[in-house]
Amino acid sequence: MTTSIRPAKKALAPSAPVKTTRAGLTEIVAPYAYIAPFFVLFAIFGLIPLLFTFYVALFDWNPIGEHVFVGLDNFTRLLQDGRFWNAARNTVSIWVLSTVPQLLVALVLAHLLNHVRLRFAVLFRMSMLVPYITSVAATAIVFAQMFDRDYGLLNWLLGLVGIGPIDFIQSVAGSHALIAVMITWRWFGYTALLYLASLQAVPRTIYEAAAVDGAGNVRQFLHISIPALRPVIVFTIVTSTIYGLQTFTEPLLIARSAPSTCGPIRQCQTLTLFLFEQGFTQFKFGYAAAIGVALFVMVVAFAALNYFLSTRTRPERA
């Protein structure tokens, strides 16, 4: 904090020398006041609930009954709970299945959209955002219908070529793939635009020089676009990790027969959905809070790992 206000003080000092103590006080207080709205709101809606979650996790907490202090019992139970590890596995599996294709598709698309001779570039660039602005719930409902075992479009098409109906939603692999498709569909356009924005900062002359040297489209992509995008790629991996660990709406809405477990054998129950099930259908707030804390630790760990890897693999400056 202090380092950030000092330059401002220095900059102001020559033109308006501090004379009265009142004016001096204002200058000291004002910067804090400007940033206060964010930090006050963050404290109310972010930090305090977060700390309160840590507190609740130490209790057997019935929202309309007793709150019994149990120490770390919720956590020891959680570590032995097969449902927790199942949810963790599902979450990681869905995250990998959705992030990898999404980033690859976005990379290639961004490269193509950056092409000089592309016509209607704005139309293509804008239309990629349509999935992103579509409501997640609507997406989930439509995709679940398309992937339905008996009446879905996809199984009808598969049936035409003689492949028997596949029950996507009831199987582990199928439900993960379905959710991954939804997440990929929703985010690829947004990610591609991030890449595109970054690519446009790369001078055209580099591509032209490469073309003159005989580098084709693929070589240009591998040797110019990807190195130029490295910081943005790291950023998108970090954000998609954080979003991926919090996947909730899609699994909640695809298995209507058992929504809060995403199916009878919890085949696609993610960590956040497990938290929701424990907290808001079973009303075990203490246990749900412990899941929240575990999720928090995982997100921090993943973010730290990403940071570590990204600083390690930074390209040498030429």
Added chain:
Amino acid sequence: MKFRKVSAVVFAATATLSMAACSGSSSGTSSGGSDGSSFEFWSFTGINAKGSAAEYKKIKPNVQIKLTEVGNAQETAQALTTALAGGKVPDLVLIQGDDLPKFVQQPQNFVDLRTMGADKIKGDYLDWVISQPTAKDGSIIGIPTDVGGMAIAYRTDLFKEAGLPTDREEVGKLWPTWDAFIETGKKYTAATGKAFLDNASTSIYSQVVNQGQEKYYDPAGNLVYDKSPQVKAAFDEALKAVAAGITAKQSSFTDGWSAAMKKGDFAVVAAPVWLLGAIRDNAPDTKGKWDIATIPGGSGNWGGSFLAIPKGAKNPKAAWEYIAATQSPQGQLDHFAQARSLPATPSVYKDPKLTSVKDPFFSGAPIGTIYTNSLLGLKPFLIGPDSTTIGTEFGNAIQNVEQGKGDPAKAWDAAVTNIKNAIGG
């Protein structure tokens, strides 16, 4: 000076914001009068709560009802939980039977309606229904508004194609027991090559398990779900239906279930009275092709709701007057005539107003008689804090076998393990 003004404004704004946020839970206490002539009522969407409130206004024109349709039944229960935890509660709230147990476990959150006069009217209601909102300490926290009742809705046109009788009396005689029901299903499937029943977990397990005297708890409150013969019998009966290959494997209320109903991909569904409305809305083209027959075992119930008054209510008296006026046997009978919600008060079951109701969508079936008959054989059993969880896990285990993923021989043990895990026992 300019800076100072701006910062003062910013400070004021943030201070107001933070104060508003902190005092959110207590600011409500000053609003709303407690003059006894108005009360706040939380109900569900989709059950025409506005109509009921308007009816009441006709009897009591000077009473103001502040009605909120919170959401569906589950969302209303979640909102009530939050409200009870936060302290700002409505005067009257509707709770669905499935959500009731967790509130009955914590009766201190509600007005004991015996203090308002529930003792005098509790004899009006079916004993196994009024036992549900009765807490361990004897306090009564809710008054039943309706019950589900159970019957089998079947497609007469599809039965005819399969060479089965279509008359509702004869159809009822086809299946005095669940075994006979499954045998009928086999005949249907053999004749048509199509599924007979929508699914095994809802249409068989949930029905059979409710026809006993003991479910997941014994009368003393001990967990007996893994030992109770009724539970095991219900589970095995459902697996028998799965093994017979007569189910369409469509879990209730999924998209596939709705689509299959429209297309006639199953001929039979176990239907509580409120499901008839869903069939009507879901498959309007099948009008006149349905009929209703007695359920195997003769009795059953699924659903029903209760009106409760939270402890912190500011107008408990006005809320109780509403309950007393609208939930009397006569009040429930009038409501059945209007909205087809089945009375929980057996004294009106022979009333011509109830017995004369016939439904053209279901080939003119006398729904009042059929459904109230299904309610008379039921016994009260103890519903405990984990009843819903246990029921869900057993249902999931059956679904898993039905969808072809689980081994039927291991399903029971798997379900019991999952339940132990889930309830932390």
